[in-house]
Amino acid sequence: MSTVQQEVDERTNLTASNKFELLLFRLGGDSNGNQNELYGINVFKIREIVAMPPVTPIAESAPYMMGVVNLRGEILPVIDLPGLIGCTPKTGLNILLVTEFARTTQCFAVEAVDEIVRLDWNQVRPSAGSYADNTITSIARLDNDVHGTRLVQVLDVETIVQKFVPSKETPPSGNDMAIKLTSGSVILAADDSVIARSIIQKGLEDMGLPYVMTKNGKEAWEKLQELAADAEKENKPLREKVALVLTDLEMPEMDGFTLTRHIKTSNRYNSLPVLIHSSLSGSANEAHVKSAGANAYVAKFSPPELAAKIREIL
Template structure:
């Protein structure tokens, strides 16, 4: 346990080109397969790992909410992650993963923690359309391209909204403000690997009257940008006649948002396009990395008004 915690502390600053650190853990047996599969979560989301403490049950808690824990004076909700995933732990719920995500802190109960692995995002493939549940955004090949050792990367956004749904109106036109007029023919190019995040982003862009093209990965967005540039060149135009702004998540299969932003800002064809990063990876360390790769703005998920304000500000600099 101490070794894993030390590794998290030492590796949190990882921003190598298109790489991530994945914490691997187990939730128990899947009743349909009778197998104990590996799951993963980005180390950037992990604040600490602790042995299972005493949990206080809370009256009227939603399903899969075990209760709360008092962690050094901070009361945190505890989510039964095996129950959410439909798994049965054989040795019990032994570990709490304390996570910081999208302006909130919560604890996930798991059966065991296995390891931390360093991967290239190219080893992480989108799970959409491959029979995965909505709680899994991607599948990580742990030992390279031909590996049969896989880990399911969980969609924390979806899990939190299932267990603790927001009672507030997600998109309020009164707080979003008036529509924004783009240069005719241009769009917002957006990328996010989470289905629920894409849905919320789309609702926000539509409330602002902004036309958009939505991508599921950074690589898909980069390929789309290349295609826009080629078509514009054939028409005697530039990519700026096609793309007004790029809005990107950070954690995405194949190519992460750091790499996508770096690619855009280092390419003379695209460098003047504003890039807004919209991520659940909050904190001063990540904000410093965002500035380092040249992003024009950083917005923590998910407050529609904050996103709208950041987009307006970034678009106001476009000439």
């Protein structure tokens, strides 16, 4: 019990200091197996790591969907991650990463697991948006700013999973769901995932809510300061410029925990409601959200729940 509590405390301390843990793994290289680069996924999303079990192919499955596995009575889909990314494993698909996030559980087949590293989100930079068909969300520098630092490509697993299991839920529509904000006020949103931004934008548009979309906490924080300065120049309350901050948790440069704490510990901004919208689910993560001072939490991806929570807060 003490060990479990220690792990919870350590994770809480990480989220309180703009840090996180990244599992590093390898997918293979080019057609000759060369250039075996490092890839990463947040440890919070890993349920377990197992040696590759027998996989049962499923008829008429999507490309790169290997089939399903039976793990202790649970039938889980298996995605060929090297094939999806365009890598060729030199030694084969040896490891299964069992992941749990965004209300889904699935397995990623990889060639090898390397190590777990602890990083500051300042060591992570947004990708240019063109890597591997938007499956890479950011680039992490393992050795900070030193010359020749090792680089890790952080996968946008939310976008990857949505390709195989797209959300079938749609937000309520119609005049009964429309929310009228003060003229000139917007929803300030932050998310580094391509698919998440598209779902958020669609939901806000369906609700008739104007918004400003940013790609990480740092962008959102800078935009918030800009909007606050505009409000002061116009001698208006900040809430007439920003009605709500909607933020993801995992983001390069500044995560959602840090963004939330910046807002809630500032006399200038603490009146703003903050809604966390994250693929990191579970009671431990919800406890972390509360400790940061957010007003509410919604797990990805459920447009009806997100719309209902926004409506409740506003």
